[in-house]
Amino acid sequence: MSSGDALARERFSIPQGVIYLDGNSLGAMPQATPERLRALMREEWRTDLIASWNKHGWIDLPMTVAAKLAPILGAKANELLVTDSTSVALFKLLSSAVRARPGRTTILTQRRNFPTDLYVAQGLADMLGLTLKAVAADEVAEAIDDSVAVVTLTHVDYRSGAVHDMAAINQVARAASALTCWDLSHSAGALALDLNGANCDLAVGCGYKYLNGGPGAPATIFVAEALQDQLSPSLQGWMGHSDPFAFVDDYAPAPGIARFLTGTPSILALAALECGIATFDGITMAQIEARSRDLTQRFIETVEDLCGELVTLASPRDPAQRGSHVSFTHADGYAVMQALIERQVIGDFRAPDLLRFGFAPLYNDEDEVIRAAHILGDIIRTGEWDSPRFHERGRVT
Amino acid sequence: MSSGDALARERFSIPQGVIYLDGNSLGAMPQATPERLRALMREEWRTDLIASWNKHGWIDLPMTVAAKLAPILGAKANELLVTDSTSVALFKLLSSAVRARPGRTTILTQRRNFPTDLYVAQGLADMLGLTLKAVAADEVAEAIDDSVAVVTLTHVDYRSGAVHDMAAINQVARAASALTCWDLSHSAGALALDLNGANCDLAVGCGYKYLNGGPGAPATIFVAEALQDQLSPSLQGWMGHSDPFAFVDDYAPAPGIARFLTGTPSILALAALECGIATFDGITMAQIEARSRDLTQRFIETVEDLCGELVTLASPRDPAQRGSHVSFTHADGYAVMQALIERQVIGDFRAPDLLRFGFAPLYNDEDEVIRAAHILGDIIRTGEWDSPRFHERGRVT
Numbered sequence: 001m002s003s004g005d006a007l008a009r010e011r012f013s014i015p016q017g018v019i020y021l022d023g024n025s026l027g028a029m030p031q032a033t034p035e036r037l038r039a040l041m042r043e044e045w046r047t048d049l050i051a052s053w054n055k056h057g058w059i060d061l062p063m064t065v066a067a068k069l070a071p072i073l074g075a076k077a078n079e080l081l082v083t084d085s086t087s088v089a090l091f092k093l094l095s096s097a098v099r100a101r102p103g104r105t106t107i108l109t110q111r112r113n114f115p116t117d118l119y120v121a122q123g124l125a126d127m128l129g130l131t132l133k134a135v136a137a138d139e140v141a142e143a144i145d146d147s148v149a150v151v152t153l154t155h156v157d158y159r160s161g162a163v164h165d166m167a168a169i170n171q172v173a174r175a176a177s178a179l180t181c182w183d184l185s186h187s188a189g190a191l192a193l194d195l196n197g198a199n200c201d202l203a204v205g206c207g208y209k210y211l212n213g214g215p216g217a218p219a220t221i222f223v224a225e226a227l228q229d230q231l232s233p234s235l236q237g238w239m240g241h242s243d244p245f246a247f248v249d250d251y252a253p254a255p256g257i258a259r260f261l262t263g264t265p266s267i268l269a270l271a272a273l274e275c276g277i278a279t280f281d282g283i284t285m286a287q288i289e290a291r292s293r294d295l296t297q298r299f300i301e302t303v304e305d306l307c308g309e310l311v312t313l314a315s316p317r318d319p320a321q322r323g324s325h326v327s328f329t330h331a332d333g334y335a336v337m338q339a340l341i342e343r344q345v346i347g348d349f350r351a352p353d354l355l356r357f358g359f360a361p362l363y364n365d366e367d368e369v370i371r372a373a374h375i376l377g378d379i380i381r382t383g384e385w386d387s388p389r390f391h392e393r394g395r396v397t
Numbered sequence: 398m399s400s401g402d403a404l405a406r407e408r409f410s411i412p413q414g415v416i417y418l419d420g421n422s423l424g425a426m427p428q429a430t431p432e433r434l435r436a437l438m439r440e441e442w443r444t445d446l447i448a449s450w451n452k453h454g455w456i457d458l459p460m461t462v463a464a465k466l467a468p469i470l471g472a473k474a475n476e477l478l479v480t481d482s483t484s485v486a487l488f489k490l491l492s493s494a495v496r497a498r499p500g501r502t503t504i505l506t507q508r509r510n511f512p513t514d515l516y517v518a519q520g521l522a523d524m525l526g527l528t529l530k531a532v533a534a535d536e537v538a539e540a541i542d543d544s545v546a547v548v549t550l551t552h553v554d555y556r557s558g559a560v561h562d563m564a565a566i567n568q569v570a571r572a573a574s575a576l577t578c579w580d581l582s583h584s585a586g587a588l589a590l591d592l593n594g595a596n597c598d599l600a601v602g603c604g605y606k607y608l609n610g611g612p613g614a615p616a617t618i619f620v621a622e623a624l625q626d627q628l629s630p631s632l633q634g635w636m637g638h639s640d641p642f643a644f645v646d647d648y649a650p651a652p653g654i655a656r657f658l659t660g661t662p663s664i665l666a667l668a669a670l671e672c673g674i675a676t677f678d679g680i681t682m683a684q685i686e687a688r689s690r691d692l693t694q695r696f697i698e699t700v701e702d703l704c705g706e707l708v709t710l711a712s713p714r715d716p717a718q719r720g721s722h723v724s725f726t727h728a729d730g731y732a733v734m735q736a737l738i739e740r741q742v743i744g745d746f747r748a749p750d751l752l753r754f755g756f757a758p759l760y761n762d763e764d765e766v767i768r769a770a771h772i773l774g775d776i777i778r779t780g781e782w783d784s785p786r787f788h789e790r791g792r793v794t
Contacts (some may be wrong), residue, residue, distance in 0.1 A: 022447045029443040037434055037665070045612060046410050046426040050419045058612060087634030088485055095524065107472040112646060116635035116660065119648040123633040127492065130522070134646070176774060208661070215442060215664035217457060235632070236520040237484030238513035247747060249509060251529070263482025263513065264605070266433070266666035267612035283469025346446060350644060357420050 007291060011279045012212075012363045015308045019375075024186060024358025025327045027212030033275040040271050061270040062218075062239075062261055068277045069220060072285060073184070073205070074194035078230075081221040081257050082207060083265040084272060086115045086185060088203040088235070089219040090152070092260055094124050096223075096231040097150035097179040097202060104149035105130055108178070110137045114158045117183055119364030121152055130350035137162070141172045148178040150202075155193075156186035156323030159354055161296075161315040163191070163323055167198040174199060179227075185209060188220060190292055190324035190360075192285035201227055210324065210360060212276030218269050221260050228256050237262035279362055291361035292324040299326055299357060299369050306377025314354060315394045325358040330380065339379045342390075378382045401763030404688060409609075409760045410675045416765045416772075421583060421722045421755025424609030430672040437668050446754035450784055457635075458667040459615075460656055465674045466617060469682060470581070470713070476622050478654050479604060479670060483582060483616040485632070486511045486601040487549070489657055490618065491521050491777035493628040494576040494599060501546035501575070502527055507534045511551045512514040513581055518549055532558070538569045545575040546601075552590075553583035554721030556747055558693075558712040560588070565619035566596040568589045571596060576624075582606060584656040585617065587689055587757075589682035589723035598624055607721070607757060609673030615666050618657050623655050634659035676759055696723055696754065696766050703774025711751060722755040727777065732787035736776045739787075742769045 008057060014020055020028055024167065044052045053059045062390070066080035073201060082158035094107065107121050111134045123274040125132040131365045133307065135143045137157070151173050156163050166182060173180045181202040187193060189210030195203060201224050207217030223231060232253045238244045242252045253259035280288075297319055303311065314327040330336050346356040355376075359369065379385050409425045410416055419426055441449045450456045463477035470477070480486070491504065504518050508531045515531065522529040532540045534554070541548060548570050553560050563579060570577045578599040584590060586607030592600060598621050604614030620628060629650045635641045636658035639649045650656035677685075694716055700708065711724040727733050727750060734746040744754040752773075756766065776782050 013439075015444055015446075018446070020446055026442075026447045026449075028446065029438060034435055037438070038431055041409075041426060041434070041611075045423075047412055048419060048743065049415070049425065050423045051411075051738075052423075052612070084485065084661065085481070085634070087636075087660030088481065088632065091632050091659075099524075114639070115641075115644050115646065118646050119633045119635060119638065120659075122648055123631045127496075127631040157683075158705045161752075214438075215449070216661045216666070217663065219660070220601045229669075234520045234524040235485065235488050237482070238516060241512070241516065244512075245748075247512050249512065249515050251519055262488075262517075263484030263616070265482065266614065266663050268665050268669055269613075269663035272665055306779045318685075346448075348447065351642075374725045 006361065006363045006365040007283050007287060008362045009363065014363060017344050019372045021345065021347045021357040021359065021364065021372060023360035023363070024206055024209050025348055026215060027210060027276060027360065029211055030275045030279050030364055031270050032278065033214065036271055036275050037268060040268065058267050061267060063258065065270050065274045065277065068221065068274065070238050072189055072280055073222065074360055075196055075222055078257055079162065079222055079225050081260050082218045082270060083221065083261055084397050085217040085221055086183070086204050086206045088122050089221050090117060090120045090181070090183065091124060092233040092235045092262070093181050093202045093221065093223070094121060094150055094152060095206060095234040097181060098124070098128060098130060099234060101149035101179065105149055106147045106149060107132050108140065108143055108148045108151045109134050110140055110153055111135065114183060114185065116150060122289050128331060141169055144172050144176050144178055146176055148176060150179045150181055152181045152183070154183040154185065156191070158186055159314065159350055159356070160327055161322040161325045163321055168198045169338070181315060184220070185294055186325065187325050189280065190288065192289040193318050195222055197339055200224060207273045207276065211273065213273030214269070214276065216269070217273045217276065218265055223257055223260060233260055235262055239263060248389040288361045292359055293319040295361060295364060295366065295369050296322065296324065296326050298366060299359070299373050302373035302375055303328065306373065307380040310380045324360070325356055327354045327356045329353045330355055332385060334393070336379060336385040338390035339385040340376060343379070345375050403758065403760045403762040404680050405676055405759045406762065408447060411760060414605065414741050416653065416769045418742065418744045418754040418756065418761065418769060420757035420760070421606050422745055423605055423612060424607060424673060424757065425760055427609055427672045427676050429675065430669050433663060433668055433672050439667065440634065441689060443658050455664050458664060460661055462667050462671045462674065463617065465671065469586055469608070469674070469677055470619065472593055472619055473622060475654055476619055478490065478657050479615045479667060480618065480658055480786040481616055483580070483601050483603045484517050486618045487514060487517045487578070487580065487614040488521060489630040489632045489659070490578050490599045490601060490620070491518060491547055491549060492631040495525060495527060497628050499548035501544055503544045503546060504529045505537065505540055505545045505548045506531050507537055507550055510534065511555050511580060511582065513771065514549060514551060538566055541569050541573050541575055543573055543613065545573060547576045547578055549579040549580070551579045551582065554705060555583055556711065556751055557724055558719040558722045560718055563597065567596045581617070583720050583722065586677065587685065589686040592619055593662040597621060599778060603671045604673065608670065609676050610670030611666070611673065613666070614670045614673065615662055620654055620657060620748070626636045630657055632659055668768060685758045687722070688714040689756055692725050692761060692763065692766050693721065696770050699767055699770035700773055703770065704777040722753055724753045726750045728754055729782060731790070733776060733782040735787035736782040737773060740772050740776070742772050
C-alpha cells in the first residue's frame with residue numbers, strides 16, 4: 001500500500017469512476033452489508049422467526065453493536081448504545097440532563113448549530129418552560145453559569161468543519177455543575193475521539209456518515225458510566241425497563257446504559273450499522289485522523305493553487321482545528337456543485353454558497369482527492385458551471 | 398383455493414413443518430423482502446449514493462409507504478406516517494395532545510395496558526407535572542371528564558385479545574373535548590379498522606406484527622386531517638421542518654402530517670415495511686377479519702373439545718369482541734408453550750400463565766390451525782409438558 005492509498009478501500013463497494021466526497025453525509029456501502037442482511041433475513045427472521053430475539057442475540061444488538069464503537073469513540077463499551085434517530089437520541093439525553101439539574105433554567109448551545117439539534121433543544125425547552133440560549137461558537141465557555149443545566153454542541157461544525165475544544169468546554173461546564181451533551185455526527189469515525197479522556201458526560205452520534213451504517217442508520221448514545229444511574233430519560237419505554245418481559249405496569253429503569261432504550265429498534269438497521277462499524281476493524285483512529293489531515297490538507301492546497309482567487313476557504317486552515325470535511329464558498333456554489341456531480345465528483349452544497357467535501361480515509365485515496373481538486377479547478381476557471389442546467393434546483397442537494 | 402386456505406401464503410417464506418402462530422408478535426417474512434433490500438443496497442445506496450435521497454424517493458418514504466396503509470387502517474393517505482418506534486411515536490402524539498389541551502391535567506388510560514404505553518405516558522406525565530390516571534378497561538368511558546387532555550388505549554388487548562369499542566370511546570371523549578390516541582399494534586392488519594369512520598383523533602401502530610415489516614419495523618403514526626395543523630410535537634426535528642434543507646436556526650413545522658417526523662428514519666427498515674404492507678395487495682380487510690374470526694373460532698372450539706377441562710379461555714368468547722389472537726391460561730403455561738415449540742407449533746407465553754396464539758389470515762390456514770389445536774390437546778392431555786427441559790427459563794419467550 002502506498003502512503004496515499006485508502007486505508008480499506010477493498011471493504012467498500014463504490015461505483016467505478018466516481019470520486020465520492022460525501023461520506024460525511026452518507027457513508028459508502030460496505031461490501032459485507034448485503035450478504036449480512038441476506039443472512040439475517042433468510043437464516044434468522046425467516047427460519048427462526050420469533051426465537052431469533054434470543055437465538056441470534058437481536059435483543060442485545062443495541063448494546064453489542066454499540067460496544068464495537070468503544071475504540072472509535074474512546075469510551076467504555078458499557079457506556080454506549082445504538083438506537084433511534086440522532087434527533088430522538090438527543091431529546092432523550094437532554095431531557096435526562098435537565099431532569100438531573102432541577103431548578104436550572106437554561107439549555108446552552110451555539111447559534112448555527114446543526115439545525116435539528118436546535119429544534120430538539122427548543123422543543124424540549126418550550127415543553128418544560130426552560131430557555132434555550134444560543135450564543136456565538138466562541139462565546140459558549142464564558143456563557144456557562146449556574147443557570148445552565150446542560151450545554152449541547154456539535155463537536156465538528158457541519159458547514160465549516162471547525163472543531164470545538166471538547167475537553168476545555170467540559171471542564172468549564174463541570175466547574176459550574178452543568179452537564180455537557182456532544183453531537184458527534186461529523187466526528188465519529190473521522191477523528192480520534194477520547195470521550196473518557198475529555199470528561200464527556202453525554203453524547204449522541206450519527207450512524208450513516210463516517211460509520212457507514214446505511215441511510216438513516218441508528219444513532220449512538222453515550223452516557224458516562226458514573227452518570228448512568230443518576231439519569232433516567234423522560235422518553236422511557238419497555239426496552240429500557242429493568243425487566244421488559246415481566247410486563248408490569250410500573251416503569252423501573254434498567255441498570256446502566258440499557259435504560260436509554262425506549263421502543264424496539266430495527267434489527268435490519270442495527271445489523272447494517274454493525275457492518276459499517278466493522279469497516280474500521282484493525283485500523284486505529286490515530287491512523288484515520290492522520291490520513292484525514294493529509295487528505296484535507298492536500299485538497300485545500302491543490303484547490304487554492306488552481307483557483308484560490310475564485311473560491312474562499314470556509315474551513316479552518318489549521319488541520320488541528322478542523323474535522324474531516326472542507327468547505328469553500330463560491331457565489332454560485334450550487335451550480336458549481338452540479339457541474340462537479342456531472343463530472344462524477346460527488347460533494348454537496350449547503351445554502352447559501354458552501355461547497356462541501358468530505359474525506360473518508362477508509363475509502364478515499366490521495367490520487368482521487370487531487371483529481372477532484374483539478375476537476376473543481378477546471379470547472380471554476382473555465383466557467384463550465386455557468387450553464388442553465390446547473391442552476392435548476394432539486395429539493396435535496 | 399379452498400375456503401380454509403390462507404389468503405396469500407405464497408407471498409411468504411415460512412419454514413416447512415412449522416405452524417407459526419406468533420405473527421402477532423413478529424410477522425413472517427414476505428418472499429419479496431430480501432430481493433427488495435438487495436436492490437436497495439446495490440442499485441440505490443451503492444450506485445447512486447447520496448443522490449438516492451431524491452432519485453429513489455427516500456426522502457418521501459415515511460409518507461409514501463404510509464399511504465399504502467390507508468385502506469388497511471380506514472384512514473386517508475395524508476393522515477399517515479411511518480417512522481420511529483411505536484413507543485417514540487406514542488410519546489410524540491401524547492406530547493402533542495397535551496400541548497393542545499393546556500390546563501388539562503390528566504392523561505387517561507387503562508390499567509394493564511401494554512406496558513410500554515404506560516411507561517411512555519407516565520414519563521410524559523412526570524415530565525410535565527400531569528397525572529396519569531389508569532382505570533379498569535370497562536371504566537374508561539365514565540372516567541372521561543374535563544380534566545382529561547387525552548385518552549390513550551390499546552385497541553386490542555395484547556393478552557386477551559379483547560377489543561375496545563373505539564367509536565364509543567371517541568364519542569365520549571369528543572363530547573368532553575378530550576383527544577384520543579389509540580395503539581393499533583394488535584389490530585392493524587388483523588381487523589377491518591375504520592379510523593375515520595370511528596372519529597379517531599390520533600393513533601400509533603406497530604409495523605412488525607400483522608404488517609410483516611420485519612423485526613423492529615418503523616411505527617405508524619395517524620393524525621386526523623382536521624387536527625394536523627392544530628398539533629405540533631414537542632419532540633421536533635429537522636425532518637418535520639417546513640424546509641429542512643434550508644438549515645435555518647428556527648423551527649417551523651411542515652404543513653400536514655410531515656411535521657410529525659423528527660430525525661432521519663432507516664431507509665432499509667422502511668423498504669422492508671413496504672414489502673410487508675404489499676402482502677395485503679388486492680385483499681380487503683373485510684376478508685381478513687372474516688377469516689380471522691373463522692380461524693380463532695375454529696381454534697377455540699377444537700382446543701376446548703380436546704382439553705377444555707384443562708385450560709381456560711382467556712379471550713372473549715364472542716368473535717366480535719376479540720382481535721386475531723386467542724389466549725388460554727394454564728398453570729404451567731410456560732412449560733406447555735416450550736413443549737409446543739418443540740413440536741414446531743410456535744405461539745408465545747405471557748407471564749404468569751398465558752398461552753397466546755396469533756392468527757394471520759394471510760399465511761395461516763385452517764388445516765394448520767386445527768393441527769396446532771390437536772398438538773396442544775395432546776401435550777396437555779398426556780402431560781408431555783411436564784419435563785424438566787420445558788421448565789428452563791429463557792429471557793424472552
